[in-house]
Every structure is written in C-alpha cells, then in structure tokens.
Amino acid sequence: MMKSDQMSSKNVKTNFNCAICGITAISKCAACSLVAYCSKEHQKIHWIKHKNKCVSYEVQTNSNLGRHLIAKRAINPFDVIIKEEPLVLGSKFPTTEPVCIKCLRHLKRSHSTIESLCEQCLWPVCGAECITSINANIHDEECKVLVLGAEKIAKTNNYMYNVLTPLKCILLQFTDKIKWNCLMEFPSHMEHRGLGSEVYEEINLICDYLNQNFLKKLDLKVSSDLIHKVCGILDVNSLDIQVPEMELSAIYSTVSILEHNCLPNISFSYDKFGCISVYAARKIAKNEHLSIMYTNALWGTRERQVHLMSTKYFKCSCKRCSDPTELGTNFSTIICNVKDFCKGNLTSKNPLDISSEWECDRCPNTAMPDKIDTILTNLNGVVEKALQNPSINSLEKALSKLTNYLHPNHYLSFNIKHTLIQLYGHAMGYKHSMLTDSLLKRKLELCREMFFILNIIDPLYIRLNIYSSVILYELHLALLESAARISKNKAESKGMHDEAKEVLSKALDILKNESEGSSGYKLLQAYKSNNNIL
Structure with a gap:
C-alpha cells in the first residue's frame, strides 16, 4: 500500500498530538491525514505501526454497489492512491488466441503447431527467449496439472487457451488459501449465468475440458459449479491489461472493487510484473466515490448500457448516460428523416432504459429502439467496409453516407474521422x-x-x-x-x-x-x- 515518508507542510489544529510522544504536533501524515507528528524522526519510528492504515480511501458496502471505495480525505491530482500486486494474473479471459504458456506473450496461429513446447506439459511456448521473461515462473503451478493431458492434447493440437486463467484461479485453493479466500469474496452473478444462458454453455466447455483432461486424473474435488463461479468472478471483476505483446486479465484484492463510471476520476498504470498503480486524475473530495470505466468510451450510451448489463450485470446511471445528448456532444444522436425534410435530432426519451422510445427535438416523430438498432447495424457495416482498406476517397464517401442518417458527432463517424486526419x-x-x-x-x-x-x-x-x-x-x-x-x-x-x-x-x-x-x-x-x- 501507499507509503508516506513526507509530512504535510500545512499546520494542524492544536488538538492533534504526536503519535509517538504525545506533544502538540506540527504536521499530519500527508498520505492519510489520520495521524500527526512533532518531527520527521517520530514519523519514521511510527511508520512500522502506521503503514497498514496509511491509506486515503476506505471500503464501503451497500445493496446497490456492493463493495466500493470512497475517499476518506481530499486527494490531490496525481496522488498515488493504491499500489497493488495482482491476486491472479493470466492470459486474457475469455479468449481463444494462442499465448506462450510461460510468459503469456501472443503467439501467431502458426506457432501453435511448431516444436517450441514446454518440456513438461507440451503446451506452446515462444522459444528460448521466454526463459529470461519476467513472467517465466507464472506457469509453474498449472504446468503440474497440464502435464497430465500432455501427450493427448499435443498430439491432437487441442489447446484450449480459455482454460488457462480459470485454472490459475482454481489452483489457489490448494496453493494459497489467503488469495483463494479473497478471490471468493468477489461477486460471480451466477443468478444471471445459470442453466439456459448463453454464457453457461460457453463455460460448460471449459468445465468439460478441465475435468476430462486434468482434474479428474488428480482426483481433485473441483465441481463444475465451482468452475462456473470462478469464470463468473473473472468475467465480472477482472481488469484487462495491455502490455507489449501481451493481453492479460488480472484481479486485484482492492483495485477490482472500484466501481464503474463513464466519467471516471482515477487513472492507473502497470509495471512489467502486472503491479498496478492507481492515481487521482483530478482533485477528489472527501467521501467522493473512486471510479474507473468498465466499457468502451467510444461507444454510444445504448451500446455501453447493453455491454454493461450483459457482462457486468448492472445499469450505469452516470451523468453521461443520463443525458440524451451525452453532455451536449450528440455522440449517439440520429437524424430525423421524416418525409426527408425534418432533419431534427432523434434521442432516447430515457437513455437509461434501452426499451425507451426515441423522440425528435423538431417534430412529433418518434422511433422504437428496434428501428434505431436496424439503422445502426446497417451503418456499422458501412464503417467496417470503409476501414478494411481505407483511402481518403472511400472514407469521405462513407462519411457522406453517414451524415444522411447520423449527427455529425455520432460515434460511428468518429473512427472514420480519426483515420482521415492521419491520411x-x-x-x-x-x-x-x-x-x-x-x-x-x-x-x-x-x-x-x-x-x-x-x-x-x-x-x-x-x-x-x-x-x-x-x-x-x-x-x-x-x-x-x-x-x-x-x-x-x-x-x-x-x-x-x-x-x-x-x-x-x-x-x-x-x-x-x-x-x-x-x-x-x-x-x-x-x-x-x-x-x-x-
């Protein structure tokens, strides 16, 4: 956690006493403001006791958000709020893309059939260079399990990369009880992922693969229900980390509690070991919620809401989502084409309800959401085609077509414009x-x-x-x-x-x-x- 070895330069009230000697203190801990000291020497002495409490946030719980973090004091821009190692760090989940089993770097599809294999479990590796990789030891525990199905899987080239990170999680119950118990505190939302759901069938494939090839051979008591729960925890709570040549998924004991907001107030960075540093992106007031963004900022409100509900199982009601014009940007606005003369702005009557009608700001026309979806689906095809082999002429032609149906600031036009300015x-x-x-x-x-x-x-x-x-x-x-x-x-x-x-x-x-x-x-x-x- 965050360490404070500097004291605030501001004077404190006289009722603050030094945590060591009890005399009137001149400075508070700059990181948390919870304790005061008469000198820097006494701050250093007290650090051994204070370091575990020296944080600028606290965990709270309510029925709507579950566990979340709030600032327990004002936090200045660029202050480090949290530094944390991952509970679990593995290849991106879910994905079917090949990775080096030792260092998690991307492998080209052709590499999955070459002779560069782990000597024990026979899963693909990127070659001798991953011996010196900083993630080289990340494979040790699951290698002991994967080796059980080594020959069969290598012979059939039946590498199911989706199972790797869930397996890392499952093995924690046998290798690190503290991390396992912490992982199990996260919500899995199994009430939305049960029998009959599309995701249930997808996770069943992971269950069958793990049980048939590995877990039953070890006589490990790992039920399919537990595998489903672990995958639910990964889906809902993991952060996607992009580092050179790698896309990873990680769960952190504290950072993964952070709530979503489409206008987040914190940023973060990773080091090469997957350790995360969380910073205040602006001044954060005492008792303000700390937030990150779970979805794509370049999607419109309707697309963000659908994504959050289908993957994280909640509805966002932030300032951006609540405004039909998305804070005046018209990032989701459709052009009203009633009899080809209106040209008003069509926006959702209630953007927090994906079944809500859309209404024009210039005429009485309304549109049902399925009609909006049809327009967007058709125009998304235009965008994808234009971006496949982009040229200035093809992009300008596509953009011209979009402007007949969409506000000039619409998100579907954004990627075309972004490509255009670089051409x-x-x-x-x-x-x-x-x-x-x-x-x-x-x-x-x-x-x-x-x-x-x-x-x-x-x-x-x-x-x-x-x-x-x-x-x-x-x-x-x-x-x-x-x-x-x-x-x-x-x-x-x-x-x-x-x-x-x-x-x-x-x-x-x-x-x-x-x-x-x-x-x-x-x-x-x-x-x-x-x-x-x-």
Missing part, C-alpha cells in the same frame, strides 16, 4: 505541402471537432488519451502548414505557430505517464523525435 498529410499524394487550402482546412476542422468531443467524454484523458494525443499531434502539423502558407501575415502566422506549439505540448503531456514499452509510450517517443518546434 490527410501523410498518404501518397496528400502530404501536407500537397493539400489544397480547402483540404487543409478540412483537416483542421476534423481535428477540432473530434477534440471537442473527447474533451467532454474523456476530459481527464484517462481512457482515450492516445486518441486525444493523435488528434492534437495532427492538428499541430496542420497548423504549422497553415502558418507557413500565410507567412506574409506575420501576426496571424505567429498566432497559428504559437497554437501549434501549445497543441503539441499538450499532446506530449497527455502521454507522459504511459508505461515503458506500451503503444502510448512508443507514440510519445515518436512524437518527441519528430518534434522541431518545442
């Missing part, structure tokens, strides 16, 4: 110096439109920081080109050049906390190396 200025025949004035203006407008949206739906740059950074970087390039074209107008040119510097500085700042080796970190290094104005 304008970089694609063959469309370098910045080759763009017409109108196309350069087009790029500037697209960048500003998208950053306006991101600044509202992710104002603290927690979930969409890479998107924001790319947009700002491309905006700065377009501004530099524009400044160069009007160089005779010194005042206007200088204004654009100064804005470009400011925008680039922001793009770099957004990525400054990216973990080394991550895609965001690599992007930051590329931007720094290409920077010639800061």
